[in-house]
Amino acid sequence: MSSPLRNGDTPSPAVGRRHFHSTVSEKKIRRLNNLILLLRFAAFCFSLAAAIFMATNSSRSPGSPSWLRLHPFRLVFAANAIVAVYSFFAMGFSIWEILKGATLFPEHLQLWFDFAHDQVFAYLLLAAEAAGTVEARGLKGAHTCSSESAFCVQAYISVSLGLAGFAFLALTALVSGFRVACYVITGSRFHL
Amino acid sequence: MSSPLRNGDTPSPAVGRRHFHSTVSEKKIRRLNNLILLLRFAAFCFSLAAAIFMATNSSRSPGSPSWLRLHPFRLVFAANAIVAVYSFFAMGFSIWEILKGATLFPEHLQLWFDFAHDQVFAYLLLAAEAAGTVEARGLKGAHTCSSESAFCVQAYISVSLGLAGFAFLALTALVSGFRVACYVITGSRFHL
Numbered sequence: 001m002s003s004p005l006r007n008g009d010t011p012s013p014a015v016g017r018r019h020f021h022s023t024v025s026e027k028k029i030r031r032l033n034n035l036i037l038l039l040r041f042a043a044f045c046f047s048l049a050a051a052i053f054m055a056t057n058s059s060r061s062p063g064s065p066s067w068l069r070l071h072p073f074r075l076v077f078a079a080n081a082i083v084a085v086y087s088f089f090a091m092g093f094s095i096w097e098i099l100k101g102a103t104l105f106p107e108h109l110q111l112w113f114d115f116a117h118d119q120v121f122a123y124l125l126l127a128a129e130a131a132g133t134v135e136a137r138g139l140k141g142a143h144t145c146s147s148e149s150a151f152c153v154q155a156y157i158s159v160s161l162g163l164a165g166f167a168f169l170a171l172t173a174l175v176s177g178f179r180v181a182c183y184v185i186t187g188s189r190f191h192l
Numbered sequence: 193m194s195s196p197l198r199n200g201d202t203p204s205p206a207v208g209r210r211h212f213h214s215t216v217s218e219k220k221i222r223r224l225n226n227l228i229l230l231l232r233f234a235a236f237c238f239s240l241a242a243a244i245f246m247a248t249n250s251s252r253s254p255g256s257p258s259w260l261r262l263h264p265f266r267l268v269f270a271a272n273a274i275v276a277v278y279s280f281f282a283m284g285f286s287i288w289e290i291l292k293g294a295t296l297f298p299e300h301l302q303l304w305f306d307f308a309h310d311q312v313f314a315y316l317l318l319a320a321e322a323a324g325t326v327e328a329r330g331l332k333g334a335h336t337c338s339s340e341s342a343f344c345v346q347a348y349i350s351v352s353l354g355l356a357g358f359a360f361l362a363l364t365a366l367v368s369g370f371r372v373a374c375y376v377i378t379g380s381r382f383h384l
Binding site: 071072123126127128129130131133134135137138170177178181182184185186 | 315318320323325330362378
């Protein structure tokens with residue numbers, strides 16, 4: 001079988017690129033997909049844990065504080081729950097992509113969907129955690145924590161877990177933002 | 193003068209790109225640079241105004257609240273002041289780039305510097321404004337605002353201005369992030 005290229009001819013960039021893509025870089029694509037899945041899994045775990053810690057944070061004695069009566073703690077719960085649900089579905093999309101080699105929705109839609117949600121939910125989660133931190137500090141200043149120390153400790157833990165979730169979501173937003181830029185510039189979601 | 197390309201030949205992508213770049217797209221580059229400068233200017237104005245509004249927010253009567261004694265308001269002031277100073281210098285870099293056609297520092301350093309600072313300062317500003325919002329709500333809940341309404345109104349205005357500054361900084365981070373991705377993928381900070 002003779003090559004379609006004669007001696008001295010240079011292959012067109014598109015052909016060279018596809019060849020390169022199919023042989024050398026299969027491993028790199030898989031590695032990037034696995035990285036995204038790992039980051040989403042970490043964000044899911046931390047935000048789910050933060051939501052659970054906040055939701056179960058009310059002391060049994062009557063007249064004591066409950067997270068339901070404090071607006072910033074409700075925001076912390078809501079933001080973490082939203083991020084946990086989103087991360088769960090996004091993990092599903094990611095696993096689909098790893099198994100089938102294609103995105104579940106049309107490629108441009110999926111890439112923009114991922115990036116926009118990662119970025120907006122990262123901002124949402126950060127704002128909620130900052131609000132929760134101020135509220136937790138305020139409780140300490142009002143000496144609520146001396147009588148209800150378990151309540152305060154659990155609130156601190158929830159906020160800290162949420163901040164860890166934010167860190168992983170912000171990293172995911174960087175990677176998915178890079179994928180969108182790749183798609184806009186080269187027409188493919190992988191730059192290799 | 194004959195063209196170096198014979199009939200039927202296709203120009204190589206590199207030559208075509210450079211030609212295209214120099215003739216058609218000069219205007220687009222200028223427009224992108226102007227957009228970045230405009231966003232930075234807006235972020236500078238809003239964050240400077242927010243910092244000034246917060247810094248001058250203490251009532252004259254003794255025993256009344258001052259922003260200096262409330263930690264979240266100090267954070268709002270500090271974050272807005274940092275963003276204002278950063279935006280001022282970044283505008284200088286941007287104007288240099290528009291006038292000279294090249295970045296002040298080596299290109300890759302400048303692009304990464306811009307993007308990293310835009311992104312981190314956007315997160316910082318958002319966290320500060322969220323903290324400030326909770327504190328302002330807390331003052332209202334503690335009935336401080338009924339006797340010191342001017343103090344509260346000025347705090348609200350400062351936080352709102354800071355949020356507008358955050359919005360412009362987040363948009364700047366998107367554009368500078370796209371420039372970094374362009375540079376990583378194509379070796380040039382402009383994709384046209």
